[in-house]
Amino acid sequence: MELADLFATRAARMKASEIRELLKLLDQPDIISFAGGIPDPALFPHEAFRTAYAEVLNGPNANAALQYQVSEGYKPLRTWIAAEMGRIGIPCDEGNVFITSGSQQALDYLGKLFLSPGDTALVTWPTYLGALQAFNAYEPTYDRLSPGTGNMTPDAYRAAAEAAGGRVKFAYLVPDFDNPSGRTLTLAEREAVLDLAEDLDIAVIEDAAYQALRYDGTPVPPILSIDAARSGGIDEARTIYCGSFSKTLAPGLRMGWVCAPRRIVDKLVLMKQAADLHSPSINQFAIHHVAETVFAEQVARIRGVYGARRDALLEALEASMPAGVSWSKPEGGMFVWVTLPPEIDAATLLARSIAEARVAFVPGAAFHADGSGRNTLRLSFTLADERAVSDGIPRLAALIRDETQRLAA
């Protein structure tokens, strides 16, 4: 148990990236993990991928699938995505679609495109850790977007950005089933973000990685959809939608896309040409094949399984957790966000949890651009089967009770 020991000693002082690396290594059989934000491999459409790669490599496109490709991506795949975007309320064509190596690459490119050192990015507290890591390379300052409790005035954001030595460049958010908070923005909250962005004349980055994973409730239109309707069309909009096949089909192909005004797509294509030429041709052909044949049924299947796991986790939390602990009730996605009593530090709790309860989760401070949120933690339910939930959550709840008593003593 060397790793667990290391964790127990160091977790409270570790950097986010270190925690994430260690959590990966901690996938040991006797640890119940709610930590990794990864899809359940048992749900990958294996047969569809086998067929897709075989047909691509045996068919008339075999040479093209192994050869260099244009930087914007394989046109039939971009056309398929444009139709899918239309289906969720974003009228566009394949010229508005740019293929990326996962949505993480979109975040990196958008950071590179918009941010100079000292510029300000608006993000929620908490927000996706990977977005902060991508943007950090370009040395921005962060200011807080508060869709629920109300944003600051545009003048206040402007003044703060100037004081930090730059300008506000974009607002980044995960409007559907946020990682880590599980939160979905209402229509009014989305409109308020757009109002703010218009006043500040900045871009909105809509991270839609979980958009397809809704288990109940009513879909809320994507921000890009609202923006395009207001502005007179996608090419007049300011919102950049980042989509991903990682959660619906499989993450190992690193396949995502940007749907955006053509002026933005043009810039991203030039960046990609200089940075990695294009995303792998063969995976674009294979994903296109799989998407055309099984996308709808695959999404329905994972919605069923993940929805049931979310239900089980929420029931277990309700049955086990002591007073003073609260959590989100997400309508989709992969995560439940837990708020502990203010005196409990989730990183310290994790160290004890690994050593004593043998339960893993991700402490919440890493998701906060200002390092706050020390009494929060993220639980992922995508890999949490019935036994994990029925054993793990009571063990975690007992530990939280014990930690509360320890701190009170």
Next chain:
Amino acid sequence: MELADLFATRAARMKASEIRELLKLLDQPDIISFAGGIPDPALFPHEAFRTAYAEVLNGPNANAALQYQVSEGYKPLRTWIAAEMGRIGIPCDEGNVFITSGSQQALDYLGKLFLSPGDTALVTWPTYLGALQAFNAYEPTYDRLSPGTGNMTPDAYRAAAEAAGGRVKFAYLVPDFDNPSGRTLTLAEREAVLDLAEDLDIAVIEDAAYQALRYDGTPVPPILSIDAARSGGIDEARTIYCGSFSKTLAPGLRMGWVCAPRRIVDKLVLMKQAADLHSPSINQFAIHHVAETVFAEQVARIRGVYGARRDALLEALEASMPAGVSWSKPEGGMFVWVTLPPEIDAATLLARSIAEARVAFVPGAAFHADGSGRNTLRLSFTLADERAVSDGIPRLAALIRDETQRLAA
């Protein structure tokens, strides 16, 4: 012939990226193209790829091939590459190997790692256009490396870099069968580059994209091999070797690697985690399978075909070209570099060549960081079959004669 018309009108004023995009589109049946620097798809190991993807997706690694992967890359592939590096004189282990999405991504990351605006990168005149494009994103100044005629003194490079507002950060070069010049550096020239780098205390980026494609002559040790021997081991070295499977197996998988001191690998891994998490898992598994089964015979096969095409091109140039035109005699790689009489502008010649001779090539100025080299051009022989050479080169030669007369008139 709309594209050709556009080309004829605009080629002389076009940016490098525009020229490259147009050249791609110009792959028309009646144009003989020596332009695109791409491998011949007829030589891709199709059967090995079919087997590899089928076995990966049917075998015990199917889930891992579709799931997230560590940022440094699939360990068995890194181990295979480390052994291959050892075979060419670079003793290392898999901890010195980092998987990239093509060697282009390595160049982008190295630009990001080393360059701040105003810093100086040392490159040859001419050099690989894609390297300039990757580095340009980080706003460097370029100074000239002259391995053949002798470099400037370290003090002169230092003074020039300071005058440009930064410091010299690295020397970049393609020591084997350079793109575009076809040139291979001698052992003494490689040692002189290392001497200079040591004196300036800078990194050396060794772009080895063509290293395996030697058709005759004696292999010269990689710069990293010389450096590691001098420094006492790879982890004490300053050279970063960038390898690629694009020219040996297939470019469409976007699979390359960096072999470097561990301190550099560690930094690149963190950058990749923030930028695109990892290169596609499934392609790493598939490339590993193909490399283990057919790498040596595949390399032997393409050496045979490309070597014969190089011979045919050199013979045709010898037989057709007028006095005043000279060209490189590369021992490997994909390119022959042609120097025209000084009064001929290769971009203007290209416009005429597309319109009249129906022969495409890449004008050389784009490969020069200072925009010089207007009387140079690059011919690629990887796709040039017997008919293309026997028809195309005499047509190009006749056009050069005509252009010389036109300018003299």
